[in-house]
Amino acid sequence: MPNLPGESIDDSRYLALKARDARFDGLFFTGVTSTGIYCRPVCRVRTPKRENCRFFGRPAQAERAGFRPCLRCRPELAPAASPSNPEGEARVWSVQDASWILAGQAARLIDTPEAWGESAPGVRQLAQRLGVSDRHLRRIFEARFGVSPLQYLQTRRLLSAKQMLTDTPLPVSEVARLSGFASVRRFNAAFSEHYALKPTQLRHAGAHRETDRPEPGIVVKLAYRPPYDESAMLQFFASRSIAGIEQVTLAGAQPGIGRTISLEVAGQRCSGWLTARFDVPGNRVVLRLSDSLRPALPRVMARVRALLDLDADPQAINQLLHASFPRGDGLRVPGSLDGFELAVRAVLGQQVSVAAARTLASRLVEHFGEPIETPIAGLNRLFPTPGALAGASGDDLGRLGIVRQRQAAIRAIATAVLEQGLRLHAGADVAATIEALQALTGVGEWTAQYIAMRALRWTDAFPAGDVALHKALGLQGSKNPARAAQARSRAWQPWRSYAVIRAWKEI
DSSP states (O other): OOOOTTOOHHHHHHHHHHHTOGGGBTTBEEEETTTTEEEOTTOOSOOOOGGGEEEESSHHHHHHTTOEEOTTTOGGGSOOOBTTBTTOOSOOOOTTOHHHHHHHHHHHHHHSGGGOSTTSOOHHHHHHHHTSOHHHHHHHHHHHHSSOHHHHHHHHHHHHHHHHHHHOOOOHHHHHHHTTOSOHHHHHHHHHHHHSSOGGGGSOTTTTOGGGOSSSSEEEEEEOOSOOOHHHHHHHHHHHOOTBTEEEEOSSSSOEEEEEEEEEETTEEEEEEEEEEEETTTTEEEEEEOGGGGGGHHHHHHHHHHHTTTTOOHHHHHHHHTTTOTTOTTOOOOOOSOHHHHHHHHHHTTTSOHHHHHHHHHHHHHHHSOBOOOSSTTBOBOOOOHHHHHTOOHHHHHHTTOOHHHHHHHHHHHHHHHHSOOOOSTTSOHHHHHHHHHTSTTOOHHHHHHHHHHTSOOTTOOOTTOHHHHHHTTOTTSSSHHHHHHHHHGGGTTOHHHHHHHHHHTO
């Protein structure tokens, strides 16, 4: 975060704390020595004295120092720190600082709910995936974050459990399992040790009874840092919405999006519906999801955060991009609930208009998507599974208006996901995944970069060959517009994905 002349970063943090500035939510946490509690910058309690404040970049650091999370502002609700600027400092870490980047990649992997289970890969497996020794990973991780990978993981699990205990009616045994604990006994012991509370003490008397819910589904809250142009985000989704699986509300008190979703949990498909409504005054999204998605609750929450790009740090991004795109300070990069779905839609969007791609995708869903019952009118289909599209015949796809080249690309992606373990989500290795995608029939650089931008959540993706991008940058008359766009984009690293969204908005 920017400092005034003569100020330390902690002095600047204290000023943000006094102002309860939501722009810094999740970028730092304040441990109050007189209470033993740590809070978000937006906490509404009386501002503590400067001499009683200790500042931390991550919740795990505060908990290692002996502080417990505030029950009022609830640190578990804060948006995550940006991987490119994790401590909320003015410095944007050099892309050449390999150890720093590697530790950030490890933290990103630990942040995914798939990594929380007792049977999930340990530090050694994580290090192997990153291509280093476990000893080296521990050393660089602790140097960057001030805690070990296991301490970081434990805090992540416990804060997730704390949110589910506070916001949902899920029984303690289910909360323990969803947050990655092998037994309720271990969960109770860890919770009591860290928070000096029994899990059931977080629940108010009579709260969260199944019979008290006025509407179906489970409700949780997801915070974000302002500014956020929610209208632009929803318009992006509305122009691409597919009948049966998506429904976008642009007007009203709580604009938002409704979706069907299907994902695999412990070898079983878990399908249902969700709605995500913007609470603009509260800088948060209210997520409601069907009871059928309870086994996948943390994963669904993570996917909605990615869909709406709720963890972006506008200050760091705007500091670099505002001069080139002054009207785009609140824009985010739209994500996806399912990487395979996004990849198929990207293929259908190759060299055609947004409206044409939407028509093709709607036909695909109508023909190959499984029906599903929901209480939301118009949401009645699931996006086709990789198995359904891998086995689709050319005749069936051709009758939908999908040309042969795109038929081959769709089947190649579906087969790679099924048989080759192609991973299309935020925890995937970006360089390796882009390379694997471009090796597939019918998948070129534009498609791979678009998938990286939206499904892999890579902040520095750049589809240099995009015609709309050339038009926005005034490069249509250039001899080689893709090369010219690539050259101009170097000034926007590591936020080129955001530059693309801002450029598209100006057309």
